Every structure is written in structure tokens, then in C-alpha cells.
């Protein structure tokens with residue numbers, strides 16, 4: 001089938017002898033061999049098939065095939081979490097003495113890998129500012145092996161021009177690795193722009209209901225082969241159960257995302273004219289400084305809206321304390337609307353200067369807009385704004 005929605009729904013592994021309609025859950029750690037020759041061939045990669053669920057499993061295979069079709073990728077890998085996907089998509093390509101260029105507004109645990117783990121192994125990094133693309137080329141070194149970035153960024157929702165960065169990486173023969181978690185393949189497909197690797201925290205919008213952890217890596221066959229070797233022997237495998245849940249979730253990704261994006265845009269418009277709000281960031285708001293770029297590389301603006309409430313850090317905390325029927329939790333991309341105050345929670349360990357460098361103002365509130373009725377979402381946000389004055 002040709003269209004995104006159909007691929008997400010119809011992508012399924014072969015039926016078993018029971019002729020089930022919905023795919024079964026293959027909860028098994030290993031698979032039996034029909035005879036010694038088959039075992040030899042499977043281990044020697046002369047025959048394709050399952051051996052052990054750390055290597056592959058029918059449920060993870062189905063999920064990978066589906067997401068490959070959605071991202072336009074040659075091959076993929078499923079991991080136990082988004083962080084396992086980030087680590088597995090970087091570590092096999094870097095050795096002692098290598099360097100990686102990373103956008104500054106990267107997810108917190110990625111920052112920890114770069115600053116507290118890789119240096120022990122002699123791997124250096126440089127942060128590049130998302131709002132200064134003219135500086136990036138000068139930050140590339142002879143030993144730079146990879147560029148890693150998120151677009152839209154979290155939580156400031158700034159964008160990087162995928163076509164531009166794709167060309168820059170090609171020019172310097174550097175691998176381009178994109179965290180596509182905020183957009184999902186439904187809204188943005190970085191491989192079209194030259195990304196070599198695309199990874200996801202499937203924990204977020206792909207599951208979409210806050211149930212399971214998962215990670216996905218997509219890319220060129222030879223790159224995935226290298227990561228598969230790494231993963232097979234270091235063990236960040238996704239559980240068959242999580243793969244089964246995620247594959248089912250993807251059947252509704254398009255309809256869920258349509259509603260997420262519709263609600264998010266309506267909330268962004270509402271907040272834009274609010275007298276208690278200093279600034280609203282949403283890629284599909286005309287006031288977003290990169291609106292034209294958002295329209296070029298994303299089909300809709302996504303589920304996340306960030307706004308800066310007047311009154312700074314203390315007002316931000318008061319706003320969260322006033323939240324009643326929305327969720328205050330550190331996840332995002334759920335059917336339930338989630339609010340967060342990055343300056344006092346996820347990004348509290350950064351200095352004020354570091355926070356400002358990635359667009360996190362003291363009063364910035366991140367809303368992961370859910371699937372409740374938009375009038376209820378707006379009413380709850382408005383209530384917290386009023387009660388936090």
C-alpha cells in the first residue's frame with residue numbers, strides 16, 4: 001500500500017498456522033532449530049531467521065519494518081528506550097580521538113553521555129548553537145565523525161534546516177544523526193534531506209499513551225548492520241511485549257497526530273493573545289521566527305507548545321501547583337495533556353546562563369498537548385494562569 005496511514009496499519013508479519021487477524025505476541029527468549037544445519041546457517045548469517053530475542057524477535061521485526069516504511073529507511077533496529085537508541089546510534093561510529101558536533105539544546109541524558117561518559121573514552125564533543133547556523137561549519141574538525149541534533153528542539157521548539165545540514169554533512173563526509181522524536185515520521189522525514197541515521201524515543205508519541213519505553217533507529221543498511229552487531233553483543237534489545245504494543249500504537253499515529261497538532265495550534269493561538277503570557281513558541285505559529293522553515297520541512301507543527309508566563313521562576317512553579325485536571329509529569333507525547341516547567345525541573349541543574357542559551361526562560365512552560373477536548377485543555381490552562389497570579 002502506498003500511503004503513510006495504510007503502511008502503518010497494514011504492515012504485519014506473516015500469519016501463524018492459527019490464521020489470527022491481529023498479530024500474536026511472541027513472548028519467547030529463544031527460538032528452536034529444526035536441525036544442526038539450520039543452526040549453523042543461522043549463526044553464520046547464511047540464513048535469515050530468529051535465534052534469540054536479544055538479536056531479533058517477530059514482534060520487533062514487525063515494528064522495525066513498519067517504521068522503515070514510515071521513515072523511508074532501508075533498515076532499522078529497536079531498542080529498550082530512546083536513550084538506548086541514542087547510545088547505540090552514536091557509540092559504534094566513534095573511537096578514541098574522535099569528535100562529535102551536537103546541537104546545544106539536546107536532551108539531558110544525551111548531554112550526560114557527551115560530558116560524563118564519552119570523555120572517559122577519549123571522545124570529544126562541541127556544542128553548536130541552534131540559532132547560529134553560520135558557525136557550524138567552523139566547528140567541524142578533522143576528527144569529526146558525526147553531527148547529532150534534534151529538530152524541533154526541546155523545550156524551546158527551535159528548528160534546524162534539514163536540507164542545509166544534510167548538505168553540510170555530505171560536503172564534509174560526516175554522518176548525520178537526527179533525533180526525530182518531537183516530529184515523528186508522520187510530520188517530518190529527515191532521510192529525505194540526507195540524514196544517515198534517524199532515531200526516536202518511541203516512549204513518546206509513537207506509543208502515545210504513556211505505557212512503554214522504547215527506542216528506534218533507522219538508516220542505511222550498512223550503518224544499521226554496524227549498530228546491530230553492537231546491540232547484539234551489548235544487549236539494549238526491546239522486549240517483544242513493548243514492540244507488540246508499539247506496533248499497534250502506530251496504527252493510530254496519523255489520526256492521533258492530526259488531533260494533537262490541531263489542539264496544539266488552537267492552544268498556541270489562544271495563548272498568543274493572552275495578557276499574562278510573554279511569548280508563545282509553536283512551529284506552525286506565524287510569529288515563530290522559523291515559520292517558513294517549519295512549513296517547508298514539517299507537515300504540521302507537532303504536539304508541543306512552549307510559552308513564557310509573566311512572573312519568572314516563582315510564577316512558573318505557582319502555575320504548576322495550580323494545575324488540576326492536566327498532568328504534571330516528566331513524559332510527553334501522551335493522549336493526556338502534560339505540563340512542565342523546565343527551569344525548576346528537567347533543566348534545574350543547568351546554570352541560568354546555560355538555560356538561556358537554549359531558550360529556557362525562567363517562566364517557560366512546556367505543554368505536551370493531548371487529545372482531550374481543546375475547550376477543556378484551554379479552560380484548565382487558563383485556570384492555572386489565573387490562580388498563579
Ligand SMILES: Cc1ncc(COP(=O)(O)O)c(C=O)c1O
Nearest residue numbers: 081082083107179181201203214
Ligand atoms: C527528544 C528526546 N530524545 C530522547 C529521549 C530519551 O528517551 P527515553 O526516555 O525513551 O529513553 C527523550 C525523552 O524524553 C526525548 O525527549
